Amino acid sequence: MRFxxxxxxxxxxxxxxxxxxFKGLKNSNIYTPxxxxxxxxxxxxxxxxxTDVEIISENIFNKNKFYLMxxxxxxxxxxxxxxxxxxxxxxxGKIDLIGFNYKDNNDNAKKFxxxxxxxxxxxxxxxxxxxxxxxxxxxxxESFLIYKNKIIKRYIGPINSKNLTEIENIxx
Amino acid sequence: MRLLQIFLIxxxxxxxxxxKANEIQTxxxxxxxxxxxxxxxxxxxxxxxxxxxxxxxxxxxxxxEGMTEEQIYDFLKSKYGEWILYDPVLSRNTYFLWLLxxxxxxxxxxxxxxxxxxKKQS
Amino acid sequence: xxxxxxxxxxxxxxxxxxxIIFFSIKNLKNSENLxxxxxxxxxxxxxxxxxxxxxxxxxxxxxxxxxxxVFNHSHTTKPLFYKISGTWGNHEGSLLLWLLVLTLFVxxxxxxxxxxxxxxxxxTLLFQQIIIIGFFVFxxxxxxxxxxxxxxxxxxxxxxxxxxxPALAIHPPILYLGYVGSSIIFSSALAAMVxxxxxxxxxxxxxxxxxxxxxxxxxxxxxxxxxxYYELGWGGFWFWDPVENVSLMxxxxxxxxxxxxxxxxxxxxxxxxxxxxxxATFALSMSGTFLVRSGILNSVHTFANxxxxxxxxxxxxxxxxxxxxxxxFFFHSNKEKIEINFSWLSKETSILVNxxxxxxxxxxxxxxTIYPIFLEVLTSNKISVGPPFYNKLMLPFxxxxxxxxxxxxxxxxxxxxxxxxxxMFILLIVSFLISALIIKExxxxxxxxxxxxxxxxxxxxxxxxxxxxxxxxxxSQNIAHFGFSLLILSILLNNFFSTEVITNLKIGxxxxxxxxxxxxxxxxxxxxxxxxxxxxxxxxxxxDGSIDVLNPELRIYNQxxxxxxxxxxxxxxxxxKFITMNYVQNQEYFNIRYQVKPLMIWIWIxxxxxxxxxxxxxxxxxxxx
Numbered sequence: 007m008r009f010x011x012x013x014x015x016x017x018x019x020x021x022x023x024x025x026x027x028f029k030g031l032k033n034s035n036i037y038t039p040x041x042x043x044x045x046x047x048x049x050x051x052x053x054x055x056x057t058d059v060e061i062i063s064e065n066i067f068n069k070n071k072f073y074l075m076x077x078x079x080x081x082x083x084x085x086x087x088x089x090x091x092x093x094x095x096x097x098x099g100k101i102d103l104i105g106f107n108y109k110d111n112n113d114n115a116k117k118f119x120x121x122x123x124x125x126x127x128x129x130x131x132x133x134x135x136x137x138x139x140x141x142x143x144x145x146x147x148e149s150f151l152i153y154k155n156k157i158i159k160r161y162i163g164p165i166n167s168k169n170l171t172e173i174e175n176i177x178x
Numbered sequence: 179m180r181l182l183q184i185f186l187i188x189x190x191x192x193x194x195x196x197x198k199a200n201e202i203q204t205x206x207x208x209x210x211x212x213x214x215x216x217x218x219x220x221x222x223x224x225x226x227x228x229x230x231x232x233x234x235x236x237x238x239x240x241x242x243e244g245m246t247e248e249q250i251y252d253f254l255k256s257k258y259g260e261w262i263l264y265d266p267v268l269s270r271n272t273y274f275l276w277l278l279x280x281x282x283x284x285x286x287x288x289x290x291x292x293x294x295x296x297k298k299q300s
Numbered sequence: 301x302x303x304x305x306x307x308x309x310x311x312x313x314x315x316x317x318x319x320i321i322f323f324s325i326k327n328l329k330n331s332e333n334l335x336x337x338x339x340x341x342x343x344x345x346x347x348x349x350x351x352x353x354x355x356x357x358x359x360x361x362x363x364x365x366x367x368x369x370v371f372n373h374s375h376t377t378k379p380l381f382y383k384i385s386g387t388w389g390n391h392e393g394s395l396l397l398w399l400l401v402l403t404l405f406v407x408x409x410x411x412x413x414x415x416x417x418x419x420x421x422x423x424t425l426l427f428q429q430i431i432i433i434g435f436f437v438f439x440x441x442x443x444x445x446x447x448x449x450x451x452x453x454x455x456x457x458x459x460x461x462x463x464x465x466p467a468l469a470i471h472p473p474i475l476y477l478g479y480v481g482s483s484i485i486f487s488s489a490l491a492a493m494v495x496x497x498x499x500x501x502x503x504x505x506x507x508x509x510x511x512x513x514x515x516x517x518x519x520x521x522x523x524x525x526x527x528x529y530y531e532l533g534w535g536g537f538w539f540w541d542p543v544e545n546v547s548l549m550x551x552x553x554x555x556x557x558x559x560x561x562x563x564x565x566x567x568x569x570x571x572x573x574x575x576x577x578x579x580a581t582f583a584l585s586m587s588g589t590f591l592v593r594s595g596i597l598n599s600v601h602t603f604a605n606x607x608x609x610x611x612x613x614x615x616x617x618x619x620x621x622x623x624x625x626x627x628x629f630f631f632h633s634n635k636e637k638i639e640i641n642f643s644w645l646s647k648e649t650s651i652l653v654n655x656x657x658x659x660x661x662x663x664x665x666x667x668x669t670i671y672p673i674f675l676e677v678l679t680s681n682k683i684s685v686g687p688p689f690y691n692k693l694m695l696p697f698x699x700x701x702x703x704x705x706x707x708x709x710x711x712x713x714x715x716x717x718x719x720x721x722x723x724m725f726i727l728l729i730v731s732f733l734i735s736a737l738i739i740k741e742x743x744x745x746x747x748x749x750x751x752x753x754x755x756x757x758x759x760x761x762x763x764x765x766x767x768x769x770x771x772x773x774x775x776s777q778n779i780a781h782f783g784f785s786l787l788i789l790s791i792l793l794n795n796f797f798s799t800e801v802i803t804n805l806k807i808g809x810x811x812x813x814x815x816x817x818x819x820x821x822x823x824x825x826x827x828x829x830x831x832x833x834x835x836x837x838x839x840x841x842x843x844d845g846s847i848d849v850l851n852p853e854l855r856i857y858n859q860x861x862x863x864x865x866x867x868x869x870x871x872x873x874x875x876x877k878f879i880t881m882n883y884v885q886n887q888e889y890f891n892i893r894y895q896v897k898p899l900m901i902w903i904w905i906x907x908x909x910x911x912x913x914x915x916x917x918x919x920x921x922x923x924x925x
Contacts, residue, residue, distance in 0.1 A: 013629040016624065024618045030596050031607045032615070037218055037261050037682055109228055135232025136239060142213045142257040144229050153687045223532035226865075226882045226891060264686025265920045271674070271681050275671045276681070279693055283660040286713060290652050294646065 035067045037161055045157045047150075051139055055107060055115070055129035064155055066128070072177045073152040077138060078125070079110045080118035081111035083144040088164035089122045097113060100177045105129040106136055108146045141149075151176065205238050221264065262279055271274045302369040307446035308831040309348045313403075314436040316345035317429050324422045324429075325382040334418050338425065339410050345432075346403040353400050360387045365456050368447035369393060375458035375859045377830040386459045386468030390610075391593060392445035394472055399435045401473075401480040406432070407765035409484055410679065416497075423491030424484075430623075431483055434616045442609045457858035461831070465513040467527040475520030475547065480548060481513025485557070486582035489575050490624060491634040498575065501849075506578075506916060510561060513581075515914040521547050522907040534820050535800070535895045537903065540687045542597040545669045546588030552662040553581040554806060559654045566713065567648070573655070575632060579624045584666075586617045595683075596673060612644045645717045650708030657701045661732045666694045695752060701903075702755040704779050706762040709774060724762070727871065731757035739796070753792055756820025759785035776917040783909030790902035798897045804889040811892070817841045818879075818894055833866075836881045850879045876900035 012102040050063045067073045076092060098105055105126035107115050112131075119126075132138050143150075145163070151159035151173060159176065161169055184215075204230050209223035209230075216227040221233065254262050266272045320341045327335040360383045365371045373390045374383055383667045388397045406428045413421050439445070448832070462468075488506055492498045524547065529537040538544060557577040591597050594610020642648040670686045675681055710719060718724065735754035763782035770778065803811050805820040821837040834854040841847050853866035863883065870877040875898045882891040 013625060020618065020621055020625070024614070026674055026677045027596065028613055029589070029677045030457055031594055031610050032678055033596075037215065092231045109232070135228060135236055136236045139229075139232050139257070144258070146228075173797070180660070205578065211686070211688055213686065220534075222541075224532075224539075231884070259682065261682045261684050264684050265688035265692075266685060266804075271675055271679065271683065272671075275667060275685065275689075276693075278667050279660065279664045280595045282663045283656075285699070286656050286659055290656055292644070294648075294652065 025130075026143075042141075044157050045150060047157055048141055050137055051104075052130040052137070053132075055105075055112070066089055066104060066130075067152045067155050069102075070154065072103055074173065075100055075104045075150045075152060077106045077108050077143055077146050077148045079108045079146045080114040081110065084164040085147045086122065088147055088166070089125070091165045091167065092125040092172045093123050095165075095173060098174065098177075101173075102103050102127045106138070107131045109135050110134065201238075201241055204247060205234070205241055208237050208247060209234050211251075211264055212254065214262055215262065217259060301365075302355045302358035302444050302450070303364060303370075304355075306359070307354065307444070310436070310444075310446065311346055311440060312349040313352065314433065314440070316348065317433050317436065321426060321429055322915055323512060324426055328422050328652045330417065331914070334410075334421055338422075338814055339407075342403070342407045342410055342425070344916060346400075346407050349396075349400050349403045354398055356393055356396060357384060357387050360384060365454070366449055366452040367445075368449050368498075371449055371453055371456045373459050373829065374456040376455060377858060378459060378464070379829050381466075381469065382459060382464045386813065387470070387474050389459055389463045392443045393740045393836070394476070395435065395443055396445050396474060398480065399477055401440060401476050402428070402432050402435060402483065405480050405484050407590035409488075412508075416501075419494065420488075420493045420497045420502075423494050427487035427490045428484065431487065431620070434620075438609075438612055438616070440877050442612050458830075458857070458858065461855065461857040461862050461864045462531055465531055467523050468531070468855050471520060471523040471527060472522060474493065474516055476515030478513050478515075478554075478888065479550065479588075480518050481509055481516060482554065482581045482585050482679045484509050485513065485578045486620075486624075488869065490577035490627050490887040493575060493627050496631070496633065497634065500565050500568050503561050503574065507565065510554065510558050511914050511918050514551075514558055515911045515918075517547070517551050517554060518907060518911045518914065519861070521551060522904065522911075526904060529900075529908075530867050530869055532894075533882075534868050534882075535798075535867070535878045535893070535897060539901075540556045540668070542669050542688045543592050545665050546584075546591050548750050549662055549665055550581050550584040550588065551670075551728055552658050552665070553577055553584055556655050556658040556662075557581060559651050559658075563648060569648075572632065573627075579621075579628070580768065583621055583624070586613070590614055591669070595917070635867075641714060643717070645711060645715045647708070647711045650704060650711050651697040654701075654708065655703070656699060661694060662689060668693075692834045696748075698788065699755045702759045702785070705760040705784065709766075709777055709781065719730045723765075725770065727761045727765070728754075728758055736794070746896065749792070749796065752899070753789070756785055756788040757793060760789060764778060773799075776913045776920065779916065780910055780913035783906045783913060786902060786909065790899040790906060794897055794899050794903065798814050798895060800893070800895040802891070802893050804887070805892050809889075815843065816894075816896075818892065820890070822891070828855070830859065838879060838892075838894075839875065840879075840894070843883060848877055850877065852879045852881045854881065854883060864892055871901055873901060874898060 046061055046088075047067060051059055052063055052066060073096065074092075078089075086112075092103060095101060104127045105128070107129055109132065131177050138144075141150075145162050149161040149165055151161075152158050159173075206223060210221050212222040212233065213221045214225040214227060214230045214233075216229045217225050222230045223256045232240075237250060240253065247254070253265060260266070260271075266274055266275060302916075307502055320338060322339065323335055323337050327338060356367075356860075359367045359370050360374055361380065363370065363376045363383070365374075367602065369390060369392045373393075374386050382599050387393045395664070409424065409428070410421065413424075458631070472918060473847060477797050485506060488502075488509070489498075492502045492506075495812055520543075523538045527545075529535070534861065547648045557574065560574050560577060564574045590610060590613040595606060596610060668689050672683055673687060678892060707718060707724075732750070732754040734757055735750045739750045753817070759781065759787050763778050763785060799812065799815065801818070803818075805811060805818070806822055807822055809820050811818040819839040819841070819842070824835045824837070826833045826835055833856070835851050836853070838850045838852070839847050840850060848867045850870060852868045855864045855866055856862075857864065860909070865880050865882050867878055867880045869879075875896055878897055879894040882893070884891050
């Protein structure tokens with residue numbers, strides 16, 4: 007009896023391992039934080055781009071409308087690609103765009119805006135990248151759709167036309 | 179001999195929790211225990227990505243603010259998920275991870291002793 | 301043209317497998333001796349795979365971009381050496397290399413096993429051919445190195461610059477020699493079970509293959525580690541990265557087998573265990589290939605990954621595993637009547653202890669590597685398992701392991717006594733004092749560290765003393781254990797006493813600390829064949845007034861357009877001084893990483909000593925523990 011049970015158990019164990027590896031193959035191996043979670047925005051002090059005014063984040067996104075907070079930098083190449091979509095989004099007029107200038111210097115950032123247009127209603131800066139970490143972001147470009155001080159959607163990487171339609175549908 | 183071994187292991191595990199180090203060492207230690215989200219597979223300490231550089235700054239700021247190592251881990255866990263920690267905490271998800279090797283060790287010991295050292299009747 | 305020849309000979313090579321299988325099965329029934337045709341066909345198969353491989357090399361040398369593999373991984377401006385090494389620096393080419401080594405090894409096996417029973421040789425060949433066919437099909441179906449592109453692109457995409465490196469050029473071939481060697485052990489174990497040839501003679505014969513695989517695997521891991529140390533620019537040499545772990549697991553299994561097979565050879569016991577280990581070694585090598593190539597794991601060492609390939613290896617791997625389970629349970633009759641005639645204190649016990657701990661280390665690495673995959677599939681939670689996990693679970697167990705390594709070889713078979721206890725005791729005290737002194741002086745006051753270091757010192761002294769007492773008896777064993785003690789000592793001390801500084805410096809600035817000052821003198825521009833480089837000049841001044849000039853580099857490669865940071869390392873027998881510089885976005889300063897790493901070179905030397913010990917036992921044709 008013992009002789010027969012052991013091989014069966016071992017075969018079953020390996021079969022389970024096989025199934026798990028098989029399923030594991032389908033998962034992406036690149037980690038992205040859970041992006042569909044609704045979350046209250048963190049309370050942070052934001053520094054304005056051209057003046058030295060400091061504002062607490064809750065006072066930026068407090069109106070009864072949608073906001074898109076977009077983290078960008080003039081040195082970031084994908085940011086150039088997504089810029090036209092931001093301009094389109096702004097043109098729709100239903101949403102406030104908040105720019106968050108990441109690890110940039112003011113001259114280059116201004117040049118970038120002058121060259122490609124300014125979709126932002128307000129721009130804030132994050133010189134050393136620490137505010138972005140506190141916000142839970144991880145790089146440029148990255149965008150957060152915010153409503154009533156709550157993050158309802160998060161886009162890691164450049165906004166594309168698909169994301170644009172999605173945002174337009176949400177804010178309708 | 180065996181008792182001595184067990185004793186040593188216990189002392190060791192105790193020791194692990196009593197690490198004391200100065201601030202920069204703590205900072206480096208934390209950075210080494212964090213996984214970089216940009217170049218996944220590197221620790222934040224090893225990585226030179228913008229994300230990692232900023233995160234190192236955040237860590238040193240948090241230490242200055244008086245946060246403990248554990249608090250910093252918790253803070254980052256809440257922001258980026260458990261994935262960012264290289265040293266998984268013992269929880270429902272990781273019981274097997276931590277205990278299975280130890281279990282295998284003892285099972286191995288028992289098998290060896292039973293098979294070779296306890297005289298069987300027959 | 302060369303591609304075309306390569307492609308045809310690859311398909312042709314598969315055909316030979318069927319010839320070989322046909323003649324082998326025929327030969328099995330008919331004659332007394334091994335059919336000469338089988339050896340001829342094996343040789344032809346090897347020859348044809350060589351031609352195929354040469355075809356790929358020639359395509360790389362001539363930068364023939366009608367070949368997709370060449371297009372994806374080469375570039376006309378690449379130096380010739382890296383054009384050639386680029387052949388196996390990618391998924392397709394490296395698999396072709398696997399196949400090449402597989403056919404080579406099976407040929408060598410046939411030629412070198414003349415004294416073995418005919419049936420056993422043929423069955424080994426048959427099992428080996430199953431593996432070879434698997435690789436042929438895998439290559440041709442999912443990863444052909446000879447895909448044709450039309451129209452031919454003018455320029456290739458280039459090889460990832462961090463792979464353009466001498467150590468990494470020879471690292472894969474060496475490592476594959478180790479992996480493929482384990483496939484011979486696997487096939488031969490299966491064949492031995494089928495033909496009920498599991499015996500002392502078998503152990504004696506397969507030992508050579510175990511040693512060969514072990515040496516190559518050890519050297520392969522060493523090369524990878526050295527490469528990571530100077531090329532990745534973080535100054536570490538082992539990151540517990542999944543890709544590193546998968547090469548370590550077969551190493552643990554092989555090392556265990558290496559010890560266990562002696563007991564089988566000398567005493568005729570542990571036969572089943574040796575079978576399991578032989579199967580496990582190869583299964584672990586193959587699952588390593590699966591984990592790395594399928595992209596199921598997330599690692600610093602990138603390989604172009606593709607789930608379809610992963611699926612193929614996965615199915616193939618598990619077919620082999622189920623085949624082994626079947627053979628193990630239905631053919632391997634455990635006839636050995638275990639006569640437990642050895643006592644607690646005997647050589648047998650010490651080898652069992654070795655096996656026990658080795659299996660534990662293996663299970664730690666295995667579980668740490670694949671646990672995240674299991675957790676994600678079962679609960680969709682994602683976690684990371686990194687260095688702290690491995691250190692916490694392995695270091696405490698290293699202490700008794702090291703002591704056992706010191707005492708074990710001094711024991712005799714069956715029943716023994718610890719000889720010259722007084723000496724051992726003195727050495728123990730001396731080790732402890734030295735360790736305490738070292739640890740205390742540098743103020744890393746952990747009790748555990750002292751004990752850990754003293755156990756390594758103990759092994760060090762005991763083996764060192766044995767060189768003088770035992771002279772040439774068990775020389776290779778003693779060298780191996782000595783090398784291991786040196787390895788652990790250097791790793792530990794290196795870990796404790798490394799100092800590192802990360803700082804931002806502009807040109808002309810100086811960083812000062814109580815131990816040294818770093819002066820950033822200037823930067824220069826230089827041109828390489830396929831890169832431009834910015835070379836920094838740094839003067840590092842030490843308290844004794846001596847100055848080291850270090851020149852780290854930033855290389856901007858043309859194709860692909862990647863910036864790499866090249867460390868500059870000043871090595872001597874005591875310490876390595878390691879510096880890298882990195883460009884920081886939008887700033888005038890550079891990010892400088894300076895590390896002083898003691899005993900670095902001894903880590904490499906001790907691994908070389910280990911492999912040398914292996915070589916010595918092959919040459920001596922017999923080894924003991």
